[in-house]
Amino acid sequence: xxxxxxxxxxxxxxxxxxxxxxxxxxxxxxRTARIEAPAEKIFPLIDDFHRWGAWSPYEKLxxxxxxxxxxxxxxxxxxxxxxxNDKAGAGRMEIVESAPSSKVAIKLDFIKPFEGHNxxxxxxxxxxxxxQVTWAMHGPSPYVAKLMGIFFNMDQMIGKDFExxxxxxxxxxxx
Numbered sequence: 001x002x003x004x005x006x007x008x009x010x011x012x013x014x015x016x017x018x019x020x021x022x023x024x025x026x027x028x029x030x031r032t033a034r035i036e037a038p039a040e041k042i043f044p045l046i047d048d049f050h051r052w053g054a055w056s057p058y059e060k061l062x063x064x065x066x067x068x069x070x071x072x073x074x075x076x077x078x079x080x081x082x083x084x085n086d087k088a089g090a091g092r093m094e095i096v097e098s099a100p101s102s103k104v105a106i107k108l109d110f111i112k113p114f115e116g117h118n119x120x121x122x123x124x125x126x127x128x129x130x131x132q133v134t135w136a137m138h139g140p141s142p143y144v145a146k147l148m149g150i151f152f153n154m155d156q157m158i159g160k161d162f163e164x165x166x167x168x169x170x171x172x173x174x175x
Contacts, residue, residue, distance in 0.1 A: 016150065023146040029158045030136040033166035037173040039101040039124040039131045045172060046104050046122045048074035049093065055168035057161050062088040074098075089113050093120070108137070114144075133169065135162045 035042060045051045049069055053059045062084035071077040075098040083090040090112040097105035103123050110116040118139030125132045137158065141149070148154075 017147070020143065020147040020150055023141065023149060025141055026138065027141045027145070027149075027154065028136060028138040029155050029162065030134060031159055031162035031166060032132060032134040033163075033170055034127065034130055034132055035166075035170045035173055036130045037170075038129065039126050042124060042131055042133060042169060042173050043101045043104075044074070045169060047078075047095070047098055047100075049078055049080035049095075050074070052080075054172045055165055057164040057168065058088065061085070083112075086113060108139075116145075133166060135166060137162075 045055055050073075059065075065082055065084035065088050068081045070079040070081075071094065074095075076095050078095045079092065080094075081090075081092040082088060089110060091108065091110040093109070094107045095104060096107050097103060101124060103121065105122075106120040108116075108118045108120050110118075116139065118137050120135070120137045123134045123136075125134075145154070
C-alpha cells in the first residue's frame with residue numbers, strides 16, 4: 001500500500017514537472033492608465049531615476065534601501081542600482097532607449113531574491129489633453145519561473161504593482 005502511494009506521488013510530481021516544461025518560454029506583464037496630463041509632464045518622472053521616489057511602488061518596499069545612480073543624469077545611459085531587504089531585493093536598471101515624451105525602455109537585471117534579466121517599457125500616447133501610459137515588462141521565462149507560475153499568477157502579482165505605480169504617477173502629475 002505504501003509503495004502504491006509513493007508511486008502515485010512520484011507520478012504526480014513527474015506530471016507537474018513535465019507540465020511546467022510545456023509553459024511559454026517568455027512572459028509579458030502590461031498595464032495601462034489614462035492620465036489627465038500632457039506626456040511632457042509625465043515623461044520626466046519616468047526618464048529620471050532620481051524622480052522614481054515620487055511614484056514607483058518599489059521605492060517604498062524598504063525605507064533603508066541603498067541606492068546608487070550612475071551614467072547620464074536622465075535618459076539613455078542613466079543607471080540605478082539598489083540593494084534592500086527581502087521584499088526589495090537587489091538589482092540594477094539602465095535606460096537603453098529614451099524618446100522624449102513617448103517611450104522609455106529599461107534593461108532590468110534582478111540579482112536577489114531571484115536572478116532575472118528583463119526589459120521594462122513605458123509608452124506614452126497623447127489623447128487630447130490626456131496621455132495613455134502603458135507600463136510593460138517582458139523577458140525570458142526560465143524553467144524555475146515556469147514551475148512557480150503553476151502556483152503563483154505572476155501577471156496578477158506584478159500587475160498589481162504596475163497598477164499602483166500608474167495610480168501614483170497619475171496622482172503626481174494631475175495636480
